[in-house]
Structure formats: structure tokens, C-alpha cells
Amino acid sequence: MNQSFDALIIGAGQAGPSLAGRLTAAGWTVALVERKNFGGTCVNTGCTPTKALIASAKAAQTMRQAAHYGLEPAAAFTVDLAKVQARKDAIVQASRNGLEQWLTQMPGCTVFRETARFLSPTTMQVGDDVLAAKHIFLNVGGRPASPPLPGLAQVPYFTSSTILALSELPAHLLIVGAGAVGLEFAQLFRRLGSQVTIVERNPRLLPHDDADVAAAVAETLASEGITLRLGAECISVSLENGQPVVEVSCEEDATPSRGSHLLLAMGRQPNTDDLQLERAGLHADAHGYIPVDEELQTATPGIWALGDCNGRGAFTHTSYNDFEIVAANLLDHGQRRVSDRLPVSAIYVDPPFAKVGLTEAEVRAAGTPALVGKRPMTKVGRAVEKGETLGFIKVLVHAETDQILGASIVGVGGDEAIHCIITAMYAKQTAAFMRRSVFIHPTVSELIPTVFGELQPLDAESTKY
Numbered sequence: 390m391n392q393s394f395d396a397l398i399i400g401a402g403q404a405g406p407s408l409a410g411r412l413t414a415a416g417w418t419v420a421l422v423e424r425k426n427f428g429g430t431c432v433n434t435g436c437t438p439t440k441a442l443i444a445s446a447k448a449a450q451t452m453r454q455a456a457h458y459g460l461e462p463a464a465a466f467t468v469d470l471a472k473v474q475a476r477k478d479a480i481v482q483a484s485r486n487g488l489e490q491w492l493t494q495m496p497g498c499t500v501f502r503e504t505a506r507f508l509s510p511t512t513m514q515v516g517d518d519v520l521a522a523k524h525i526f527l528n529v530g531g532r533p534a535s536p537p538l539p540g541l542a543q544v545p546y547f548t549s550s551t552i553l554a555l556s557e558l559p560a561h562l563l564i565v566g567a568g569a570v571g572l573e574f575a576q577l578f579r580r581l582g583s584q585v586t587i588v589e590r591n592p593r594l595l596p597h598d599d600a601d602v603a604a605a606v607a608e609t610l611a612s613e614g615i616t617l618r619l620g621a622e623c624i625s626v627s628l629e630n631g632q633p634v635v636e637v638s639c640e641e642d643a644t645p646s647r648g649s650h651l652l653l654a655m656g657r658q659p660n661t662d663d664l665q666l667e668r669a670g671l672h673a674d675a676h677g678y679i680p681v682d683e684e685l686q687t688a689t690p691g692i693w694a695l696g697d698c699n700g701r702g703a704f705t706h707t708s709y710n711d712f713e714i715v716a717a718n719l720l721d722h723g724q725r726r727v728s729d730r731l732p733v734s735a736i737y738v739d740p741p742f743a744k745v746g747l748t749e750a751e752v753r754a755a756g757t758p759a760l761v762g763k764r765p766m767t768k769v770g771r772a773v774e775k776g777e778t779l780g781f782i783k784v785l786v787h788a789e790t791d792q793i794l795g796a797s798i799v800g801v802g803g804d805e806a807i808h809c810i811i812t813a814m815y816a817k818q819t820a821a822f823m824r825r826s827v828f829i830h831p832t833v834s835e836l837i838p839t840v841f842g843e844l845q846p847l848d849a850e851s852t853k854y
């Protein structure tokens with residue numbers, strides 16, 4: 390059947406549903422097309438399930454550390470992965486169902502549970518229907534990349550999506566890739582009781598972040614018994630007695646890593662390959678991303694790309710912000726742009742690593758005259774009281790303007806505490822402003838004004854402690 394709408398939204402990830410809400414509230418007719426699960430990656434196979442599992446893993450770790458807090462454990466505990474997964478599934482399902490209910494009952498919104506493909510710049514094939522609209526919004530997200538690792542065709546492996554259905558704990562989980570996915574799954578499975586080995590081709594963790602951050606994260610993982618094999622060259626996989634083996638070097642004598650299960654965590658690829666983009670006059674870049682301008686419009690007028698598929702962000706908050714930009718510019722006469730947003734992110738290892746703005750390495754490389762303040766978590770009262778003193782707070786400030794350039798927090802509560810610095814940076818505030826702020830005692834955040842009061846010139850030695 391041929392049907393016309395004011396707008397087609399493809400994908401119910403982190404931008405599409407909210408955009409449907411805004412457009413329909415403004416009186417537009419909207420067709421929202423989702424082929425899989427409402428909520429996309431974040432709700433179903435990304436943020437929500439992993440953070441639910443990480444919470445179980447944290448509870449296991451706390452039980453393990455009972456004696457450290459003066460508690461005598463009543464008995465040895467066991468981990469029932471099926472129950473851990475069931476808890477996670479219930480959280481995911483509640484979120485997905487809530488979203489589905491909202492969308493299917495949204496006045497002015499017609500939901501199609503199909504795959505959409507372009508027929509022309511203004512029409513798409515959606516199942517048996519042809520849908521037409523002057524405005525098309527692509528929010529198609531991505532999926533785990535399947536890189537051409539030698540031997541992979543012969544070896545069963547998990548991705549960040551399929552491992553979420555595992556009901557028995559791996560005896561020894563081998564993980565290839567030490568990005569956010571690899572690190573978060575490594576620690577959570579270790580804490581649930583698996584042996585874990587991470588194989589990564591980079592010579593150190595988190596190559597886009599500062600060396601002190603990478604060292605702190607590596608120290609945490611190593612202290613929990615996770616084996617890190619960094620700088621692995623010529624990674625290949627094979628099966629030995631039905632069990633996966635990861636070879637880490639072209640050299641014959643390099644010891645391979647043997648395990649019981651294999652998780653590939655080597656990045657994601659955008660879901661743009663089956664959209665028939667060329668029929669809409671569009672071409673993905675070499676990585677599969679749809680190029681967009683600062684307002685997220687593609688090269689074809691009337692077509693926008695939001696979220697992970699445009700390559701301008703790789704997070705839920707960037708996808709949601711894409712929705713805000715498009716909605717503001719279309720409906721509120723706004724002039725919002727992608728470059729208005731600050732780079733912010735967190736990796737949910739425990740303690741977490743959160744950051745905003747520039748890293749120390751980026752500030753150094755730019756030659757910006759800068760000051761740095763750094764305080765180890767051993768000097769943060771709340772961290773000491775909690776018995777979680779790994780990591781540090783680090784802030785960077787322009788030496789001449791006093792503007793805040795960036796911050797990294799590795800440490801307990803860092804994923805929350807960073808937000809006072811994020812807000813100050815959006816308000817274009819200074820280190821002096823931060824120093825005059827009075828925060829609540831006892832918190833991790835309360836030390837942030839102190840760190841802004843301990844600034845030193847950024848020289849070769851200044852961030853050592």
C-alpha cells in the first residue's frame with residue numbers, strides 16, 4: 390500500500406522515538422519504522438543490560454571484600470549467571486516495553502515493524518508498503534563489527550549482543566579488543582567468577598586518553614586478576630579440542646591465549662549497508678557512516694541522519710543530542726549545531742573513568758599555555774571512607790584565560806562528579822568560579838574546587854603524584 394506522511398523516522402534508537410514525540414506534538418504525521426527492538430542498542434544490547442550486569446558484578450565484588458569492611462561473610466557465595474541475566478532482562482524489558490507502549494499509543498504516529506529501504510529521496514519500501522515523506526530521519530544505529538580475523542570462520546564467538554544470553558559462566562573468557570566494550574565485559578565477568586584474558590593490538594589501553602588514565606585502569610584490572618596482553622600483533626584465532634585459542638604474534642614462540650569462550654569487542658559498524666542509500670542520492674563514507682553537516686542534514690535535502698550512523702558520536706547522549714538539535718532547528722527556529730556539544734563520556738569499569746573536553750595529551754599537542762591540577766583518590770575523604778581509593782581527579786585550565794579546558798576522573802563516583810565540571814564548561818566558566826563553589830561534604834565532588842585551587846604549570850613533571 391502507498392501511504393504518505395509528513396515524516397519517516399527509521400529506527401527506534403535514542404533519537405527516533407523522541408523526535409516522533411516532538412513532531413507529532415507539533416501536528417506532523419509520522420511513520421516510525423523499527424525492524425527489531427524498541428530502544429535500539431542502548432536499551433536492548435548496550436548501556437542498560439551492561440550496566441545491570443555491572444551492578445551484579447559490583448555486588449559480588451563487595452561480598453568478596455566483606456572482611457575489608459570488618460564483616461565476617463556468613464558463607465561462601467555462588468554466582469547464578471542465569472539469575473543475574475534474568476535480573477538484567479527484566480530491567481531491559483521494562484524499558485523496552487515502556488518505549489513501545491509510548492510509541493504505539495502516540496497520536497499521529499504509525500509504527501511499522503519492518504526493515505526500511507530507499508526507493509527514491511522521498512520514498513521507502515517498508516515491508517509490502519511504500520511510504521512517502523518530504524522529511525526522512527535515519528536513526529539506524531550500528532551493530533558489532535565482524536572484522537576479518539584470520540581463523541574466525543572456524544571458531545564460535547560471542548559479540549557484545551550475543552553474550553547477553555549466556556546462562557553459564559565462562560571458565561575462561563578471552564576478549565579481543567580493549568575498548569569500552571572489552572573493558573566493561575572483562576571486569577564484570579571476572580567479578581562474577583570467570584578467568585579473563587584481554588588481547589589488544591595497541592601497546593597500551595585507551596590510546597586516545599592520557600597515559601595516567603590508562604595506567605590507572607590497567608592497574609585496577611590487573612589487581613583483580615585480569616590478564617592484559619597488549620601490543621598483540623597478528624592476532625588470529627583457532628580451535629583446540631573444541632576450545633578457542635587466540636594467537637597474539639606472528640612469531641612462532643609467542644604463547645597463545647587459551648580459553649573456554651571468545652568475545653569479540655573490536656568496534657561497531659553502522660547499519661547503513663542495506664538502506665539502498667544510492668537511491669536517495671546518498672553515499673556512506675569508507676567506514677559506512679552517512680556524512681552530515683553541522684545540523685545533521687545529509688547531502689540530499691529533506692534527509693537527516695542522527696545517532697551512531699552519522700559518525701559524529703558513538704554514545705546514547707550524542708544520539709539524543711542529535712534529536713535535540715534537529716527538533717530545535719526544525720520546530721523552534723533554533724540554530725543548534727553538533728559542534729556546540731562538548732565531548733563527554735564514561736567507561737563503566739569500577740572505579741569508572743569519566744572525561745570532558747580535552748585530554749592532557751591534546752592540550753600539550755596543541756601547545757596551549759595551560760595549568761593542571763591533580764589529586765589522587767587517596768586524598769579524597771569520601772573515597773577513603775568507602776575504601777575505594779584507586780584513581781585521581783585531573784583538571785586542565787587555560788593559563789591566560791582561566792577557562793576550563795577539560796577534566797578526567799578515574800575514581801569512585803567519577804561518572805557523577807564530572808558533571809559539575811561539564812556544566813561549568815557549558816557555562817564557559819573559569820577555574821576561579823569553580824574554586825568559589827561550595828559543595829556538599831562528604832562527597833567526591835567536594836574536592837573538585839580544591840583541585841582547581843592546586844593548579845600548576847603544565848610541564849613535564851606536573852601531573853606526577
Ligand SMILES: Cc1cc2nc3c(=O)[nH]c(=O)nc-3n(C[C@H](O)[C@H](O)[C@H](O)COP(=O)(O)OP(=O)(O)OC[C@H]3O[C@@H](n4cnc5c(N)ncnc54)[C@H](O)[C@@H]3O)c2cc1C
Binds near residue numbers: 423
Ligand atoms: C555493550 C555496549 C554498551 C554501551 N554502553 C554505553 C553507555 O554506557 N553509555 C553510552 O552513552 N553509550 C553506550 N553504548 C553505545 C550506545 O548504545 C549507542 O551509542 C546508542 O545506542 C546509539 O543509538 P542510536 O540511536 O544511534 O542507534 P541504535 O540504538 O543502534 O538504534 C538503531 C535502531 O535502528 C533500527 N534499524 C536499523 N536499520 C533499520 C532499517 N533499515 N529499518 C528499520 N529499522 C532499522 C535498529 O534495529 C535499531 O533498533 C554502548 C554500546 C554497546 C554495544
Ligand SMILES: NC(=O)c1ccc[n+]([C@@H]2O[C@H](COP(=O)([O-])OP(=O)(O)OC[C@H]3O[C@@H](n4cnc5c(N)ncnc54)[C@H](O)[C@@H]3O)[C@@H](O)[C@H]2O)c1
Binds near residue numbers: 569570588590657703
Ligand atoms: N560506557 C560507554 O559509553 C560505552 C560502553 C560500551 C560501548 N560503547 C560504545 O560502543 C562502541 C563499540 O565499542 P568497542 O569497545 O567495541 O569499540 P572500540 O572501537 O572502542 O574498541 C575496539 C578495540 O578493538 C581493537 N581492535 C580493533 N580491531 C582490531 C584488530 N583487527 N585486531 C586487534 N584489535 C583490534 C581496537 O584497538 C580497540 O581497542 C564504541 O563507540 C563505544 O563508545 C560505549
